[in-house]
Amino acid sequence: xxxxxxxxxxxxxxxxxxxxxMQWEPAQQSYVLLxxxxxxxxxxxxxxxxxxxxxxxxxxxxxxxxxQAYPGADLRADVVEFLKTSHxxxxxxxxxx
Amino acid sequence: MQEAGxxxxxxxxxxxLLELTYRCPLHCVYCSNPVNYTRHMNELSTETWMRVMRExxxxxxxxxxxxxxxxxxxxxxxxxVKEARSLGFYTNLITSGVGLNEKRIATLRENxxxxxxxxxxxxxxxxxxxxxxxxxxxLKLNIARMVKRQGYPIVLNVVLHRQNIDHIEQILDxxxxxxxxxxxxxxxxxxxxxxxxxxxxxxxxxQIARAEEATARFRExxxxxxxxxxxxxxxxxxxxxxxxxxxxxxxxxxxxxGVALPCHQAxxxxxxxFPHVDKASIRWIWYESPAFNRFRGFDWMGEPCRSCPERFKxxxxxxxxxxLVTGDPANTDPVCSLSPMHYKILxxxxxxxxxxxxxxxxxMFRDDRNSRELSSR
Numbered sequence: 001x002x003x004x005x006x007x008x009x010x011x012x013x014x015x016x017x018x019x020x021x022m023q024w025e026p027a028q029q030s031y032v033l034l035x036x037x038x039x040x041x042x043x044x045x046x047x048x049x050x051x052x053x054x055x056x057x058x059x060x061x062x063x064x065x066x067x068q069a070y071p072g073a074d075l076r077a078d079v080v081e082f083l084k085t086s087h088x089x090x091x092x093x094x095x096x097x
Numbered sequence: 098m099q100e101a102g103x104x105x106x107x108x109x110x111x112x113x114l115l116e117l118t119y120r121c122p123l124h125c126v127y128c129s130n131p132v133n134y135t136r137h138m139n140e141l142s143t144e145t146w147m148r149v150m151r152e153x154x155x156x157x158x159x160x161x162x163x164x165x166x167x168x169x170x171x172x173x174x175x176x177x178v179k180e181a182r183s184l185g186f187y188t189n190l191i192t193s194g195v196g197l198n199e200k201r202i203a204t205l206r207e208n209x210x211x212x213x214x215x216x217x218x219x220x221x222x223x224x225x226x227x228x229x230x231x232x233x234x235x236l237k238l239n240i241a242r243m244v245k246r247q248g249y250p251i252v253l254n255v256v257l258h259r260q261n262i263d264h265i266e267q268i269l270d271x272x273x274x275x276x277x278x279x280x281x282x283x284x285x286x287x288x289x290x291x292x293x294x295x296x297x298x299x300x301x302x303x304q305i306a307r308a309e310e311a312t313a314r315f316r317e318x319x320x321x322x323x324x325x326x327x328x329x330x331x332x333x334x335x336x337x338x339x340x341x342x343x344x345x346x347x348x349x350x351x352x353x354x355g356v357a358l359p360c361h362q363a364x365x366x367x368x369x370x371f372p373h374v375d376k377a378s379i380r381w382i383w384y385e386s387p388a389f390n391r392f393r394g395f396d397w398m399g400e401p402c403r404s405c406p407e408r409f410k411x412x413x414x415x416x417x418x419x420x421l422v423t424g425d426p427a428n429t430d431p432v433c434s435l436s437p438m439h440y441k442i443l444x445x446x447x448x449x450x451x452x453x454x455x456x457x458x459x460x461m462f463r464d465d466r467n468s469r470e471l472s473s474r
Contacts, residue, residue, distance in 0.1 A: 027157025034187035
């Protein structure tokens, strides 16, 4: 049951909590997120976002980094939406919150 | 991975469950181990478990559960965890916590154990001790603190049944005092010892409703401090659970004696030769063995499942439940209201509505003596 989550501010710093782990799965040829007794397959886009969730980057920095990697793409809204969903599911946490 | 001639695509066994031993210091009446577990006490060596883990990882297993019996009874648990972690598994320990000490948990942590699920010790006597806040509670509190000190969240699994469900408020209170982070209140499902003891264990509708209400109030109070899950017994549902996500779909269990199973109950099913890890590779077992292909896909289904639109969602339910209740594992899971045998579930549920049910058998505690006696019948 996802918890309700507040708006994500550009200055927020997300991180992957200790009990979650992202890794490359050769058998599935994709990144997955592993957590207690569960896992979720990450799309290429989701993986690129999660790679930048390192406990140091702000939401804004993550978006800008992706904008550099994918020039011309208008991805801010999608990235924020993904981060909000991930937060609601407990896959990421926010520093200080 | 495509299998020649198959109608459905067989993917990796993402979930590997290792029942390291059937030894256990507890005697839970709802234990899901086979009633005849004393026939399967010849355990695998450390080397064999390592090979099993390696082979399973090679075909894509990613989640690993160490279970039993009580996995802490194995001296090699720490080295198995280390190997599992180095192979890239996400490792889960499913344990009662009995036998855990500072040294063991520190080593498990160092060796990369990712997650611990603690189960609540349960027998009527122990429950009473616990509820009356004596030595048992102190022991549990110490275990919880040890777990927390190593940086793990406290994930507590409490099996609910008729004998304890009326004490729900006290159980919730104790969970709060233990400062658990996650609380799973799981009404027992009816397999193994739980099926044997079913008439003692199935709660009434009213009991479940009261427990749900108490849990809702508790949730209101604890908010985000404790994540609470409440699982209703599927006897009270109209549709079956998608058991294991389908036979041989994502889940691979290895019993303590090395028999490979698509779920930890399947051993009881007649007419299926479950392969042994000493006799075949994990790859062959998963993809090729007749046992693992027996109920894969949809071709094995009879009606009403065969033409039911929901078959893609629930896969006809649970083969073991179909066998236990209707005598044929190929039948529709009788929990489904569309099953012609659904009345058998309704009868059991009806009997559970009585204030004082009169079970045919006394409550049987999970122990070696009872297991041997029941196995010989």
